[in-house]
Amino acid sequence: MSWHPHLWHxxxxxxxxxxxxxxxxxxxxxxELDDGRRLIDAISSWWVTLHxxxxxxxxxxxxxxxxxxxQVIFANFSHGPAEQLATRLSALSGLERLFFSxxxxxxxxxxxxxxxxxxxxxxxxxxxxxxxxxxxxxxxGAYHGDTFGAMxxxxxxxxxxxxxxxxxxxxxxxxxxxxxxxxxxERREQAALAQLEQALQTPTVAVILEPLIQxxxxxxxxxxxxxxxVAERVRAxxxxxxxxxxxxxxxxxxDLFACRRAGIQPDLMALSKGLTGGFLPMGVTxxxxxxxxxxISERPEATFFHGHSFTANPLGCAAALASLDLLQASxxxxxxxxxRHIPLLEDLARHPLVRRPRCAGTMAAFDVETGxxxxxxxxxxxxxxxCLEQGVYLRPLGNVVYLLPPLGIRxxxxxxxxxxxxxxxxxxx
Numbered sequence: 001m002s003w004h005p006h007l008w009h010x011x012x013x014x015x016x017x018x019x020x021x022x023x024x025x026x027x028x029x030x031x032e033l034d035d036g037r038r039l040i041d042a043i044s045s046w047w048v049t050l051h052x053x054x055x056x057x058x059x060x061x062x063x064x065x066x067x068x069x070x071q072v073i074f075a076n077f078s079h080g081p082a083e084q085l086a087t088r089l090s091a092l093s094g095l096e097r098l099f100f101s102x103x104x105x106x107x108x109x110x111x112x113x114x115x116x117x118x119x120x121x122x123x124x125x126x127x128x129x130x131x132x133x134x135x136x137x138x139x140x141g142a143y144h145g146d147t148f149g150a151m152x153x154x155x156x157x158x159x160x161x162x163x164x165x166x167x168x169x170x171x172x173x174x175x176x177x178x179x180x181x182x183x184x185x186e187r188r189e190q191a192a193l194a195q196l197e198q199a200l201q202t203p204t205v206a207v208i209l210e211p212l213i214q215x216x217x218x219x220x221x222x223x224x225x226x227x228x229x230v231a232e233r234v235r236a237x238x239x240x241x242x243x244x245x246x247x248x249x250x251x252x253x254x255d256l257f258a259c260r261r262a263g264i265q266p267d268l269m270a271l272s273k274g275l276t277g278g279f280l281p282m283g284v285t286x287x288x289x290x291x292x293x294x295x296i297s298e299r300p301e302a303t304f305f306h307g308h309s310f311t312a313n314p315l316g317c318a319a320a321l322a323s324l325d326l327l328q329a330s331x332x333x334x335x336x337x338x339x340r341h342i343p344l345l346e347d348l349a350r351h352p353l354v355r356r357p358r359c360a361g362t363m364a365a366f367d368v369e370t371g372x373x374x375x376x377x378x379x380x381x382x383x384x385x386x387c388l389e390q391g392v393y394l395r396p397l398g399n400v401v402y403l404l405p406p407l408g409i410r411x412x413x414x415x416x417x418x419x420x421x422x423x424x425x426x427x428x429x
Contacts, residue, residue, distance in 0.1 A: 011159075018385075026053035029409040031393065039393040042405050042417045046395075047215070047247050049278035051326055052408035058277045058322040065318035074100065074311040081317030085284075088324055092256055094265055095286035099304075100312040104246035104272035105145025107283035108208075111242045111268040112136075112149045113306055114287055115206040118240075118294045121302045133203040133239075136168075137196070139175040143216035144208065144244050153208055155217060158375060171199045177220035179356035180349070189226045196230060200237040206268075207234045208242040211258035212360055215247040218373075218400040219365035221358045224262040231264040240267040240291075246283075250274035251327055251334025251407065254361030261361075267291060275316075277323035282316035333407045337362040340411065341403070344418040353425050365402035370428065374398050379428065386424035392417050 003019055022034040029052055031039045041049065051058070069079060086098040099114075101107050119133050136153065143159075144150040151160045152167040160167065173196045176188035196207075211227055214220040234241045243266035248258035252274065255261035259269065268291070272283040295304050310316075327334065341364040349357040349366065357366040370379050380396030387394050394401065394417075403417055 028052040028054075029406050029413050037391070039388065039391055040405075040409070040413050040417060042387075042392055042394050042403050042409075044274075044404055044406050045278060046273075047252070047404055048273045049406050050250055050274035050323060051277050052406040053278075055277055055279075055323075055326070055408075057326065058279050058319050061318045061322035062279060062315050065314050069314045071310065071313055071315075075307060079312070079314055079317075081314045081321060082312040085317045085320050085324075088321070089271075089284065089286060093259075093269055093286050095267075095269055096289040097287045097292040099285045099287065099306075100308070101283040101285065102308045102310055103145075103281050103283045104270065105147040105150045105283075106308065107246060107270035107272050107285050108144045108150045108153070108244055109147050110283075110285040110306060111208070111244075111270050111287075112153065112206075114268060114285065114291060114304065115240045115242060117304065118291050119205055121294050121297070133205045135171055135199075135202045135204045137171045137173060137199050137204055137207040137239075139209055139214070140172050141175050141177070141214050141217035141220055142208070142210060142244075143214065144210075145246075171202070171204075173199055175214060175220060175222060176226060177214065177222055179221070179358040182356075185223065189223070189229070192226070193229055193233065196233055200233060200239065204237060204239040206240040206242050208244060210244045211248055211262050211264065212253045213248055213258065213363060216397065218367075218397050219358070219363055219402045221360050227262040227264050231266075242266060242268045242270070244270050246270055246272045248361075250323070251331075251337075252362050252404070254335060254338060256327065256331075256334075275323070276319035277326070279319045280313070280316040282313065282320065334362060337407065338364075340414060344415065348418055348422060348425075351422065351425050353428060362407065363402060363404050365400060368396075368399045368401060368425070368428070370399060373400075382428065383421070383424045386427055387417075387420045390416075390420040390423060392420040394421075 003014060023031050024034050025032045029040055031041050089098055090096050099110055101110055138153045142154050144153040151163060153170055174192040176185060176192045178185040231241055243259050245257055249271045253261055259266055267288050269286040276282050295302055338359050338361055341359050345357050345359055345364045348354060353369050355367045355369045368379050371377050375398040377398040380398050383396050383401055384394055
């Protein structure tokens, strides 16, 4: 097919990119193209298709809800699906309050705005000097979304360059990501913690992190013990801890939330992507009761003035509830997914072009030893093309290749993904 005359595709340079593939239908872990070809969706369509495409119980839940209540303004109303979802996510996360939004970037924006305004509200005036806390701390390599606050929190990069004059300053701390056979990780962790301690000497509003796995910067994994040490230092400094679980939430890191697997309890948590099983766009921000109470006041300026037209959309809530049912009915599907990856990744790691293999939950990744390590390294596009020829859809992050398949992928399909990767690597050599 040719480029559509009216569509504008995301993160795509039309001058150099191949024309998009037109999808006719999808089921389970497979996409069916207009020309009849079938592709294994090895990255869950940008990490959102949690269980598999066209998952029947989620589709049925949406259909039932559509016949009853499809949308209502959430500023003056409430409804059962939103209340049920809030109750369940609160119990699972340990955070008592839930604020709805519409995607991962806005879920992060909400965490930032809540954290900032909460400190302002403590002073009772909007003078911007609450307790002297103005600093925000993020980690090197972070990606938190494409809206302006989320961009500012993320690593400055090709994605943020045009907007640099509009982004506020953020303190940065090293992210001691690791891999199989890494013998230097403890030294780097201690150096990062020392850097964090130094940064926290400045009164800090909040520290934000992607627990266990930094996604868009290259599936960069840290150890749970490092995160616990970070949380301890943030607490000691009196700052708030924000967990961006947009990618890692809902089983992706081997537990329902990566924070649970790491053994940390944040003050704020952003969720999206797998929230609705990939069926509908929705984001949520979970907050502690302490933060919520900081907005209860007779003063109008203490109100959290933020909202979205589709806040708490009943269809999205119904999909999220059905997805949670599936996760809780069969937790072994995400808890034991790494066991499926590991022998296949171990075998692939013997390839001479594979460096720094790593695996966490449903994610497996490695670096390709060719050229510079960057998002613009053309080896990723070559691997994508070679794997497409073998019926596997991947979207490498430059020279970082990863698999993040739906939970329902069959063993033979997962094995086909690794075979396609080996064939592609052989062709590169």
